[in-house]
Amino acid sequence: MNCNICGRPAEPLFTTRVLGRHEVTYHRCGRCGFIQTDEPFWLAEAYKDAINIYDVWAVSRPIHDCEMVVRLIDRCFAGTGLPFLDFGGGHGIFTRRMRDKGYPFLRSDTYTPNLYARCFDVTDYPRESRFALIACFEVFEHLPDPIKELRALFELADTVVFSTNIAPAGLKKEGDWNYFSPYHGQHVSFYTVAALEELAAATGSRLYTDRLDHHLLTRANLRLTQAQFVGIASGHPSNRLRRLLQKAGNALLRLSRPRSQWKPRESLTFADFNRVCEITKKEPGFPENKPGVMD
Numbered sequence: 001m002n003c004n005i006c007g008r009p010a011e012p013l014f015t016t017r018v019l020g021r022h023e024v025t026y027h028r029c030g031r032c033g034f035i036q037t038d039e040p041f042w043l044a045e046a047y048k049d050a051i052n053i054y055d056v057w058a059v060s061r062p063i064h065d066c067e068m069v070v071r072l073i074d075r076c077f078a079g080t081g082l083p084f085l086d087f088g089g090g091h092g093i094f095t096r097r098m099r100d101k102g103y104p105f106l107r108s109d110t111y112t113p114n115l116y117a118r119c120f121d122v123t124d125y126p127r128e129s130r131f132a133l134i135a136c137f138e139v140f141e142h143l144p145d146p147i148k149e150l151r152a153l154f155e156l157a158d159t160v161v162f163s164t165n166i167a168p169a170g171l172k173k174e175g176d177w178n179y180f181s182p183y184h185g186q187h188v189s190f191y192t193v194a195a196l197e198e199l200a201a202a203t204g205s206r207l208y209t210d211r212l213d214h215h216l217l218t219r220a221n222l223r224l225t226q227a228q229f230v231g232i233a234s235g236h237p238s239n240r241l242r243r244l245l246q247k248a249g250n251a252l253l254r255l256s257r258p259r260s261q262w263k264p265r266e267s268l269t270f271a272d273f274n275r276v277c278e279i280t281k282k283e284p285g286f287p288e289n290k291p292g293v294m295d
């Protein structure tokens with residue numbers, strides 16, 4: 001099998017059961033480190049339940065991503081006059097929230113019904129063929145042919161901002177990284193920074209990455225440095241003075257709150273994830289190891 005990104009040989013890494021039923025081998029490219037499954041024949045089955053039961057981050061993630069995309073648009077895409085597109089937008093939470101904030105996003109998704117951004121689906125606006133920016137969060141790991149998909153996105157916009165977790169070094173088996181998630185079967189492509197660089201080269205674009213989970217590919221000149229992108233992705237400004245001002249602002253905000261509210265409550269998200277695991281652990285194919293951020 002050859003790498004779906006750089007075309008060099010990919011060697012078998014491990015074999016596991018996908019959806020508890022299918023014996024599937026995962027392959028790693030010897031050159032760029034990209035990991036891909038066997039040809040994913042099980043996807044129709046995997047998307048019967050498009051939002052999987054383990055995704056307790058289904059609301060917090062789009063809210064967090066909204067904040068990042070606001071920073072990005074304000075920095076690089078103010079006043080373009082073009083709409084924005086949320087590709088693989090799920091139930092439309094991200095699109096709804098961005099529109100609440102005044103950013104004209106449209107949603108598109110092949111697998112999931114539009115619940116929260118009805119009337120603002122790309123299908124409602126068939127004349128819109130160009131977008132200032134495409135947001136594409138937790139989608140790239142679902143793509144069986146990333147180069148083909150990315151080329152199609154570049155027909156619609158010069159810039160794609162996206163998230164996918166970078167594969168840690170030294171992976172040997174399925175249990176080493178819960179992002180493989182074979183029990184829901186939707187993740188079929190796993191990236192290294194080198195693989196993303198190959199993806200940029202194959203599509204004539206430039207890569208920005210925080211080397212963790214947020215990335216941007218563009219054919220435009222955004223006048224943006226890597227450090228500035230990392231600042232946008234993290235919410236911590238790359239400029240020292242701005243960082244200090246942000247800290248001071250946060251301290252003032254804390255002081256202005258009543259004493260009883262000083263400490264925010266601890267999130268229940270991870271505990272809820274564990275609870276879902278407990279409830280469902282008898283499902284065939286569920287891995288022994290648990291938590292971590294996943295979708």
Ligand SMILES: [Zn+2]
Nearest residue numbers: 003006029032
């Ligand atoms: Zn490769």
